[in-house]
Amino acid sequence: MVECNFCGGEAVFLRPYSGEKLCKRCFMKSIENRVQQSISKQNMFKPDDKISLALSGGKDSVSLLHILSKIEGRFPKTKLVAVTIDEGILGYREEAIRIAEENCGRLGVEHNIFSFKELFGSNLDEIIKAAEKLESELSFCSYCGVLRRRALNIAARKVEATKLAMAHNLDDEVQSMLMNLLRGDISRASRKEPAIIESEPAFIQRVKPLCEVLEREVAFYAFLKRIKFQTILCPYLESSIRQDVRLFLNQMEGKHNGMKFAVYRTFKKLQQRLDSFDNKDQFRFCEVCGEPTTGRVCRVCQLLEELRLNNKE
Ligand code: SF4
Ligand SMILES: [Zn+2]
C-alpha cells in the first residue's frame, strides 16, 4: 500500500508536480483548502456578499457549488444562490438543468434559471440556424459565449447578487491566457482578474474560486465526492483554437510537470505590470440595450443585429 504523506492512510492520488501522495480525505481537503486560499488571497468575497454561482451542471460548476456551500456555512451573513443559463440547446441542456436542480436541492441552495429566449428573444438553436444561413465565420461557441456572459450578468443582477462566481479552473484560465496571446489581444491578455469595477453596479464583479485548481483534480474531486454532473458533450462543440491549446498544454504538462502553474504565474506577473498602462477600458452603456459595455453598441447587440434577430430590444 502506498501511504498518504499527511495521515498515513492509503494514497489514491499522486500529484506529479509536487510529489504529494494523498488519501481520499486529504485529497478532498487539499482542494477545498486551495479554493479557500484563492478566495482569501484575491479578496474575492466580503462576509455579507450574496454570491451568484454560474451553475452549468458540468463537473466544475457542480463541484464549486459543493465547495462554496460548505464555505458559506462558516459565514452566516453570506448567501449563496445558483444561476443556470438555459441557452436553448435541444436534447442537451435539459439534462444539465435537471442535474443542477438535484444538486441544489440536496444542498438547500436556491436555484434560478434564466433563458436566452426570455433575455434575447431567441434560443441558441435559432441563433445557430440564423448564423448558418448567413454563413457566418464566427464559431457557434463564440455566439454562445458572448450571450452567456451577458445573461449571467443580468441574472446576477436579477437575484440581487453582489458577486458572480464562475467555475473556471486553472486549465481554463491558462488556455484563455495563451489564446489571447496567440490572437495578439494585448488588452485582454493584460486584464487583471477578478475584474473589479466597484463603481459600476450594472456590472457584477466576477470571481473565479477554482482558478488555481487543475481540471483533472476538479474531476477527481467530483468523482471521490460522488457528485452527479453532466458528462455528455454539447452538440455544438467544435474544433477551435481552445481545443488545440488545451491539447498542447496537456501534452506539455505530461512531459514537464507543473508547466500549467508556471504559465499561470507568469501571466499573473505580466498582468500586474501591464495593468498600469493598458487596462483602462472605460465602461459606458450600450445605445441599443442599455447594458454596460466598452463601445457605443455592445457585442451582444452587434451579433443579434448581424443575424437580424435583434427584435427583443
Ligand atoms: S460547447 Fe459552445 S455552444 Fe455548447 S454550451 Fe459550450 S460554449 Fe455553448
Ligand atoms: Zn491522508
Ligand SMILES: [Zn+2]
Ligand atoms: Zn446592447
